[in-house]
Amino acid sequence: MPRGRTPKGEATRARIIAGAAEAVLALGVMDTTLDDVRERTGTSKGQIFHHFPGGKDELLTEVARHEADRVLNGVQARMSPLTTWEAWSRWKDQLIGEYDRSGADCPLRILVNHLGPATPGARAVVAELLSQWHTHIRTGLERMRSAGILSGDLDPAAAASAVLTAIQGGVVMLAATGTTAHLEASLDLTLAHLRTHALTPDRP
Amino acid sequence: MPRGRTPKGEATRARIIAGAAEAVLALGVMDTTLDDVRERTGTSKGQIFHHFPGGKDELLTEVARHEADRVLNGVQARMSPLTTWEAWSRWKDQLIGEYDRSGADCPLRILVNHLGPATPGARAVVAELLSQWHTHIRTGLERMRSAGILSGDLDPAAAASAVLTAIQGGVVMLAATGTTAHLEASLDLTLAHLRTHALTPDRP
DNA sequence: CGTAAACCGGACTTGGCGGTCCAATCTGGA
DNA sequence: TCCAGATTGGACCGCCAAGTCCGGTTTACG
Known part of the structure; x- marks a missing residue:
C-alpha cells in the first residue's frame, strides 16, 4: 500500500x-x-x-512557484498598506534602493522572462502572481478612493496595470542597460500622475 | 593574397x-x-x-543588429514627427493596434529579453538601440517645449525614459498574460501625464 | 586562360545534458 | 521484529546540436 x-x-x-x-x-x-x-x-x-x-519541466515549475511565493511575500510585506501618499512614496524609494543594491538578477525578471515561457505550468504560476499583485495594488487605490483622498476619475484597475507595467519595464531596462534610472523615471511619472488625482479629505 | x-x-x-x-x-x-x-x-x-x-554567437550578434535596424526603422517611420499631441495619440493607437495583431512575438521582446543577454555583442547592440530610441523621443519632447506647447516643468529625458519603459513593460506583460490591456493602460497613463504639462501656444 | 582564393556541401566528430535503471539502504507502521 | 515501500547513489544510455574537415566548384583578377 x-x-x-x-x-x-x-x-x-x-x-x-x-x-x-x-x-x-x-x-x-x-x-x-x-x-x-x-x-x-x-x-x-x-x-x-x-x-x-516530470523531469526538468516539473522542477522548473516548482521553482517558479517557489520564487513567486518569495516575490509576493516580499511585495506584501513591503507594500502592505499602500493606502496613503506617504506609503506610496516610501514604497517607491524602497523598491529603487533594493534594485540599486541587488542589480539585475532579481527573481522577478527571471520568473517573468525566463521561467514563464519555459513551461506551461510556470506560465500559469506567473500569470497568477501578476494577477494577485495587480489586485493588491488596485485594492489599495480603491481604499484611497473610499477614504476620499483619491478622485473617482481615476480607474483603479487601469492605474494598477500601469504601476505593474512600469515595474516590469523598469526591470527590463535595468537588465538591458544596467541602470535603475529608467525604472525610477517611470515610477516617478506614474506616481506623479496618481497624485494628480489626489483629493484632500476636507474638501471633496 | x-x-x-x-x-x-x-x-x-x-x-x-x-x-x-x-x-x-x-x-x-x-x-x-x-x-x-x-x-x-x-x-x-x-x-x-x-x-x-565565431559560430553561433557571432551569428546571433548579427541577427541582433539586423533586428535592431528593423525596429528602429519601423520606429522612426511610425513616430517620425512626435511633436504634436495628435501625433502622440495616433502613434499610441497604431502601436497598440500593431501589438494586438502580431501578438507577443515582436522583435523587440526577442531582442531585449533573449538576444541581448545571449552574447556581449548583442547586448551592446540592444543598448545602442534603446539609447537611440530614447534620444528620438526626448528630441520630440524638446521640440514641443521649444514650440511652447509643453511646459518647462517636465524633464524631457525622464519623460522619454518613462515612455520607453512603459513600452518595454507592456510588451513583457503582453508576453506573460496574452493581453495588450496593460500596455495600453500604461501608455494611456503616461501620455495623460504628459498632457498634464500641456500649454496652449496662445497663453504661455 | 590559369590559378589562387572565395565559396559550397555534407559527412563526421565531440561533448554535454536529460533521462533511465537498478541495486543498496533507510523508515515507519502493523 | 518485519517488510513494503520510500529513499538514495551513481553508472549508464541516447540524443542532439555545435563545431570540424575536406574534397569539389565557382569566381575574380592578371
Missing part, C-alpha cells in the same frame, strides 16, 4: 527546489543543468527524478 | 542572417539550431561557419 512521502523525503525535495532556484538565479534558466542542481544540493540524479517524475 | 568577399558570398551571408532572424522570431533564441537556419536558408554548415567564424 502507498505510504506517502516521508519527512526526510519532503526535506530533500524542498532542498532540491531551493538549490535549483539558487542555481537558476545565478546561472540563468537555460544554463542551469540538472548536474548543477545535483552538485549544489548534495543529491543525485536518482533523487531528482524520484521527487520530480 | 586576400581578395575580400565576393558579391555572391555577401548575398549568402545576408540570406543566412535574414533566415536566422526569421527562425529566432518563430522558435525563440534557445530553440533555434544551426540546422534550422541551414534548412531555412538552403545553405550548409560549412557556409555558416565560413561566413561566421
Whole structure:
C-alpha cells in the first residue's frame, strides 16, 4: 500500500527546489543543468527524478512557484498598506534602493522572462502572481478612493496595470542597460500622475 | 593574397542572417539550431561557419543588429514627427493596434529579453538601440517645449525614459498574460501625464 | 586562360545534458 | 521484529546540436 512521502523525503525535495532556484538565479534558466542542481544540493540524479517524475519541466515549475511565493511575500510585506501618499512614496524609494543594491538578477525578471515561457505550468504560476499583485495594488487605490483622498476619475484597475507595467519595464531596462534610472523615471511619472488625482479629505 | 568577399558570398551571408532572424522570431533564441537556419536558408554548415567564424554567437550578434535596424526603422517611420499631441495619440493607437495583431512575438521582446543577454555583442547592440530610441523621443519632447506647447516643468529625458519603459513593460506583460490591456493602460497613463504639462501656444 | 582564393556541401566528430535503471539502504507502521 | 515501500547513489544510455574537415566548384583578377 502507498505510504506517502516521508519527512526526510519532503526535506530533500524542498532542498532540491531551493538549490535549483539558487542555481537558476545565478546561472540563468537555460544554463542551469540538472548536474548543477545535483552538485549544489548534495543529491543525485536518482533523487531528482524520484521527487520530480516530470523531469526538468516539473522542477522548473516548482521553482517558479517557489520564487513567486518569495516575490509576493516580499511585495506584501513591503507594500502592505499602500493606502496613503506617504506609503506610496516610501514604497517607491524602497523598491529603487533594493534594485540599486541587488542589480539585475532579481527573481522577478527571471520568473517573468525566463521561467514563464519555459513551461506551461510556470506560465500559469506567473500569470497568477501578476494577477494577485495587480489586485493588491488596485485594492489599495480603491481604499484611497473610499477614504476620499483619491478622485473617482481615476480607474483603479487601469492605474494598477500601469504601476505593474512600469515595474516590469523598469526591470527590463535595468537588465538591458544596467541602470535603475529608467525604472525610477517611470515610477516617478506614474506616481506623479496618481497624485494628480489626489483629493484632500476636507474638501471633496 | 586576400581578395575580400565576393558579391555572391555577401548575398549568402545576408540570406543566412535574414533566415536566422526569421527562425529566432518563430522558435525563440534557445530553440533555434544551426540546422534550422541551414534548412531555412538552403545553405550548409560549412557556409555558416565560413561566413561566421565565431559560430553561433557571432551569428546571433548579427541577427541582433539586423533586428535592431528593423525596429528602429519601423520606429522612426511610425513616430517620425512626435511633436504634436495628435501625433502622440495616433502613434499610441497604431502601436497598440500593431501589438494586438502580431501578438507577443515582436522583435523587440526577442531582442531585449533573449538576444541581448545571449552574447556581449548583442547586448551592446540592444543598448545602442534603446539609447537611440530614447534620444528620438526626448528630441520630440524638446521640440514641443521649444514650440511652447509643453511646459518647462517636465524633464524631457525622464519623460522619454518613462515612455520607453512603459513600452518595454507592456510588451513583457503582453508576453506573460496574452493581453495588450496593460500596455495600453500604461501608455494611456503616461501620455495623460504628459498632457498634464500641456500649454496652449496662445497663453504661455 | 590559369590559378589562387572565395565559396559550397555534407559527412563526421565531440561533448554535454536529460533521462533511465537498478541495486543498496533507510523508515515507519502493523 | 518485519517488510513494503520510500529513499538514495551513481553508472549508464541516447540524443542532439555545435563545431570540424575536406574534397569539389565557382569566381575574380592578371
